[in-house]
Amino acid sequence: MGKMVFVLPPGRVNVDAARQAYLAAPDGTPWVTYSRLVGHHLILEKSFSDSAVLHYPWQLPDGTWITFHTGTLAETEEPYDLGIELARGALSELREFLWEVSFAGLSLPREMQTRVAGIVREFSEVVIPRLDPVSRLLRLDRILLAILEAGRQLVLRLADELLAVKTRNIRRLPTLLGAVLGNWSPEDTVGNLLAEAVNAAVIPISWRTVEVSELRWDWSLPDAQLKWCRKHGLTCVGGPLLGFSPRYFPDFLEAYAGDWDTIQESCLSFVRTVVERYRGKMDLWLCGGRVNTGEVLVLPEDQRLELVAGAFSIIREVDPSTPVLLSIDQPFGEYLASRPGKYPPFHLAEALLRTSLGLAGIHVELAYGYYPGSMRRDLIQVSRFLDLWSSLGVPLFFTLIMPSGTEADPNVWLTGRMVQPGATLEKQAAWAAEIVQLMLAWPQVQGIFWGELSDHLPHEFPHGGLFKAPEMPKPVLSVLSRLRKQ
Numbered sequence: 001m002g003k004m005v006f007v008l009p010p011g012r013v014n015v016d017a018a019r020q021a022y023l024a025a026p027d028g029t030p031w032v033t034y035s036r037l038v039g040h041h042l043i044l045e046k047s048f049s050d051s052a053v054l055h056y057p058w059q060l061p062d063g064t065w066i067t068f069h070t071g072t073l074a075e076t077e078e079p080y081d082l083g084i085e086l087a088r089g090a091l092s093e094l095r096e097f098l099w100e101v102s103f104a105g106l107s108l109p110r111e112m113q114t115r116v117a118g119i120v121r122e123f124s125e126v127v128i129p130r131l132d133p134v135s136r137l138l139r140l141d142r143i144l145l146a147i148l149e150a151g152r153q154l155v156l157r158l159a160d161e162l163l164a165v166k167t168r169n170i171r172r173l174p175t176l177l178g179a180v181l182g183n184w185s186p187e188d189t190v191g192n193l194l195a196e197a198v199n200a201a202v203i204p205i206s207w208r209t210v211e212v213s214e215l216r217w218d219w220s221l222p223d224a225q226l227k228w229c230r231k232h233g234l235t236c237v238g239g240p241l242l243g244f245s246p247r248y249f250p251d252f253l254e255a256y257a258g259d260w261d262t263i264q265e266s267c268l269s270f271v272r273t274v275v276e277r278y279r280g281k282m283d284l285w286l287c288g289g290r291v292n293t294g295e296v297l298v299l300p301e302d303q304r305l306e307l308v309a310g311a312f313s314i315i316r317e318v319d320p321s322t323p324v325l326l327s328i329d330q331p332f333g334e335y336l337a338s339r340p341g342k343y344p345p346f347h348l349a350e351a352l353l354r355t356s357l358g359l360a361g362i363h364v365e366l367a368y369g370y371y372p373g374s375m376r377r378d379l380i381q382v383s384r385f386l387d388l389w390s391s392l393g394v395p396l397f398f399t400l401i402m403p404s405g406t407e408a409d410p411n412v413w414l415t416g417r418m419v420q421p422g423a424t425l426e427k428q429a430a431w432a433a434e435i436v437q438l439m440l441a442w443p444q445v446q447g448i449f450w451g452e453l454s455d456h457l458p459h460e461f462p463h464g465g466l467f468k469a470p471e472m473p474k475p476v477l478s479v480l481s482r483l484r485k486q
Contacts, residue, residue: 002049005079006042009137012059012083016418018042020371022337023052026072029344030055030337041079049075057375057420058086061141064422067375068144083140084127090147090378091123097151097380101158108157112150119146148378155379155438162441167486175440176200176235176447177484179466180399183209184453185221186228189470194453197466197481200235201225202286202399202449205278206243207270208250219277226281237397237449238278239286240327241271242311244294244304246414247460257297264307271311275318284397284447285322286363287312290329292341292348301342305352312357323360325397326352331364331385332374346388353392361395361446367461368402368435371418376431382438390444398439401451401464404428404474409462411455419462428463429475436483450480 004023015037022033023044031052034045044054051074057065068086098116102108126139167173178200184190203225212218229236240248256262275285288308292301299307308326315324331345343351349362367373377385389396403423439445452464459465466477 002046002052002075004044004052004054004073004075006044006054006056006082006085007079008037008040008042009083009140010040010133011137013037013040014059016371017057017059017065020067020334020375021054021056022334024055024069024337026051026053028053028069028332030333030335032340033337042082051075053089054082054085055375056082056086058083058144059421060145062422064427065376065420066148067377067381069381083137087123087126087140087143087147090144091119093380094119094147094151094154097154097383101154106154106158106161108154112154115146115150119143119150122146151378151380152434155383156434158383159438159441162443163437163486166441166443173440173486175445176237176397176449177436177440177480178202178234178237178447179450179453179480180204181225182453182457182459183221184225184457186224187470190454190467191228191232193473193477194466195232195234197477197484198234199484200237200447200449201229202237202239203229203282204243204248205238205241205274206248208248210274211250211270214250214252217273222278226278235283236281237284237286237325237447238274238282239325240289241274241285241287241315242267242307243289244296244299245290245460246296248289249296253297260303263297263299264303264310267307268310268314272314272318275315279319280322282319282322284360285315285319285324287315287324287326289327289363290365291326292343292345293329293335309355309357312359316358324358325361325363326357326359327363327365327399329365330372330374331366331389332377334375335372346392349389349392353394359394361397362389362392363397363399363447364389365399365451366401367451367464368400368431369420369423370401370403370461371420373401373417373461376420379434379438382435386438386442386445390442392444394444395446396442396444397447397449398445399449399451400432400435400439401461402428402431402435402476403461403463404465404468404476405463407463409455411458412460412462413458414460417460417462423463425474425476429479432476433479433483436479440483440486450476 070085070089454467455465
């Protein structure tokens with residue numbers, strides 16, 4: 001059994017933050033981690049002894065959380081100082097990123113090197129434990145904020161230069177910028193505002209919605225959504241046809257839990273029914289969703305992958321001219337910290353692309369600022385994440401969701417999902433502006449979809465919609481509208 005202990009600063013002992021902390025390999029792959037708080041000590045254990053990197057959601061002075069990580073640390077008898085190690089890790093990453101972009105020829109303001117050197121000096125003063133704990137924490141917060149801002153400016157400058165190259169010979173970016181329609185029935189107010197902000201839409205075709213009881217079908221919702229998309233000239237993405245979450249599977253399928261043959265037959269029959277109905281009407285098919293995290297019907301990972309392979313074969317047979325994508329959830333792999341899995345998200349995508357399926361691209365679901373989901377990270381970490389997934393060499397599509405509040409959400413249909421603190425309408429818009437801008441700059445990214453439409457409809461992610469109500473768009477909708485015009 002391997003164990004690491006960290007001393008938390010005064011006023012920063014938080015049970016939820018401790019629960020979300022995890023240990024990982026140097027490449028970022030999480031290990032199953034057992035964490036607990038004992039006074040001001042965070043104790044993390046794993047099933048084997050080895051050096052590790054700690055990922056921890058740190059509370060910033062404005063109340064928001066952002067996940068920093070340490071460097072690779074050895075197991076020692078003496079506890080580590082959490083704030084110092086997170087700042088050390090963030091500062092090392094900033095200096096490494098600054099060197100990389102400088103070497104690559106990115107034009108940088110002259111004062112950037114001076115700013116980073118100043119941060120290094122201030123950190124060297126804080127490392128020496130001569131300050132009282134409160135003063136030390138204040139300076140650590142100031143250092144971390146300075147690191148975040150310097151990294152933010154570097155990454156956004158890189159994004160601007162990449163976008164300039166990408167748009168050099170075209171009037172407008174060809175990237176799809178859309179929204180997941182969910183269970184929304186097209187309405188004038190929402191529909192008109194949405195159509196001005198997007199050029200694409202995802203029509204989920206939820207099994208739960210269209211097969212209201214066994215062999216009793218109701219296609220009115222996806223038919224209406226498809227008609228609305230075509231009216232406004234939007235690119236249509238159908239699926240996921242097999243979304244491995246309770247949001248998609250019908251209740252009657254629970255009766256077959258444990259009966260693999262019947263489940264397989266039912267799932268593939270549903271896929272065939274949908275694809276035959278909408279053959280030639282979708283511009284992209286999303287074959288499977290959350291294949292790496294879904295826990296419905298107690299299906300192990302191998303059986304989920306077998307279902308997706310069967311669904312893919314049916315799509316290729318029935319609608320061979322429409323490209324097919326596969327969706328990966330929680331791309332940073334946070335779920336692996338609580339349960340073991342055979343394949344980390346990136347390795348799973350890489351393995352599937354090596355098969356004979358012939359995937360046209362990979363779709364990634366990024367629920368940013370949620371737990372379970374993807375914890376908020378700084379822009380350097382996000383840019384490295386985009387670099388890694390771009391190395392797959394195929395088109396990338398993202399579904400992005402961010403919260404606009406932390407209070408109780410009465411229309412959430414699945415309880416137990418936590419919003420990381422500090423989310424507001426304004427911060428949702430600001431976070432979205434930076435992340436979407438960054439994604440648009442990356443050459444491999446060909447589509448970005450907002451994952452929740454409106455908070456007044458039943459939904460999965462608290463406060464994640466583009467609208468609060470039909471006539472109440474959030475500031476984030478204006479962000480998408482502005483970016484779409486690029």
